Amino acid sequence: MANINEVAKLAGVSVATVSRVLNNNYMVSDEKKQKVLDAVKELDYQPNTYAKNLRQSENKMILVVCTIMMEEALDGIKDAVQQAGYDIIIDYIGFRDPKSNALKFLQSGLVGGVIFLNLLHFDDELARVMKEYPNVMCGEFLTKNPSTSVSIDDEKAAYEMTDYLIKQNKKNIAFVGLSGEFKFATDRERGYKRALFDHEYSIDNKLIVKGEYSFESGIDAARKLMDSENKPDAIFCIQDKIAAGVIEYLKENNINVPKDIIVAGFDNHEISEMIRPKITTVAQPFYEMGKESARALISIIKDEDHTGKRIYLNHELCVKESTEIKND
Amino acid sequence: MANINEVAKLAGVSVATVSRVLNNNYMVSDEKKQKVLDAVKELDYQPNTYAKNLRQSENKMILVVCTIMMEEALDGIKDAVQQAGYDIIIDYIGFRDPKSNALKFLQSGLVGGVIFLNLLHFDDELARVMKEYPNVMCGEFLTKNPSTSVSIDDEKAAYEMTDYLIKQNKKNIAFVGLSGEFKFATDRERGYKRALFDHEYSIDNKLIVKGEYSFESGIDAARKLMDSENKPDAIFCIQDKIAAGVIEYLKENNINVPKDIIVAGFDNHEISEMIRPKITTVAQPFYEMGKESARALISIIKDEDHTGKRIYLNHELCVKESTEIKND
């Protein structure tokens, strides 16, 4: 692998000139610049990342810690980051190892900052440690976490959806949430309750069930709701996969959606287009969220501006088939 | 961020001793070792990755290039890699930029090898360039590509599925493939045709349609098949999402699956469990494929064993509801 010395030798200049051409691109004659460029091409020269980062004070590498893979958000991050001349590397941790290599990568100087993508388990220790490093939370964060965060306003979105369901003349609106202690989950539940309250609906805890983040869990939730005495005529699910499960259960029991019961989900997941009826849902601007997160992180890295901000982006209510009765 | 000098000073030893404790762990007295360890802890010292890699010849960083995010495969890669003391970073490229940063990362010395995960666009130039670097293809590869590859035997799997469909007493077995030139796609089509041939079925090109990798494409494919004169009584789709679309179209047209037509997919994608009837499919051992890929890559990096191998792992036929008539 060619290094800068070989390039300099081939071009007949000093290493400093090569470095200048490749980085600053000023204060060097066109003649020598061309020679350097030719030599670089000839040798397929690429500056060594390790040497470069060792020497430079600023670290232009960003780590993205992913639990669930959100391709749209990653696209947004990539675009923003590349624009600023940064590189990203991804640490995929799934749900197996909540801590990830973030700290290791940070302490070893590999990366200069971290974006946590939809991280669900941000414990106290991680929060404490992360105070010392540039980081932003994209999509999910804990109240006690002081990091800058980018997300939609989950409470507002859930409020709007519930409000919409009420306006379809429904009286018994159920909510299917998550059993864990996640901020986005409690926010959405709060939005649901606040909408009921504002419309002077009473809140029936029998109409609120909690489960996991899955299709099967949706089936279970629907069974619970339909087995109770106060049956719902609308079911708002915290996620589309769950809504898909709910719809499946209702279909199996010959309950028509949307005629008998209307169902809504959240996330505009692809499943919402693959199930019949297509699921009314809330679309999150994942691409923009990624982009905004990256921008925020870079400005934190650059300006040392460590004040945690809350950045809210706009969601979109997507009305599809599961809440509107067709007129064939 | 603390460096090795500060640790040495605090521990009252030389930097060489600190380095020895952290790496070799031999030829150093217990007394000094303990002092070093204490100092490391005290300062939260973590060796600088860039300095370390610059100095060392061997590079323990592996790049995984992802098109589509396959979490199971990533888990497998992670497990194998960590066991060997390597780190991975992921370059997510989606389908937007087929070339990825692989070459850049390799040339800049950031990584010592690459795993291409389900890469579909492996062009001649990439193939040429990649000859010089350790790399393995996981899940998909081109015939002309000399890299080591890990996958299932797609032809065999498709053969078995087709054979199974024939044994359900079906006569007109359609195949929904992909319009691109992908090895896995042509392999599966060949397996389908070979099974027909072995059973002395004639091959009707009207029963072979091609489209995209999506639910909508499945709907289109089913329409085409059902509009032709020689209607199928079984439809084998190259992927589960496509099969889901096919099933949806049939349902909309009051054609019962599996009673009237049986449908099969491929990949054991989660959608195969969320659609009714659940889709009979072929499961790929993604976790194992990832693990095997990582192992292969590490041995290539270590041994400089550049002979391209083909590693086939076993698939599994998953018979579900879309091909078997229930007896209620």
Added chain:
DNA sequence: TTGTAGGCGTTATCAT
């Protein structure tokens, strides 16, 4: 067993 010093490939400072 331990310490000193050289060098990995860059970039940045200081001369020229």
Added chain:
DNA sequence: ATGATAACGCCTACAA
């Protein structure tokens, strides 16, 4: 505008 050289943090001969 250009070149020589120090320094980044680490590992590893080599010396003691």
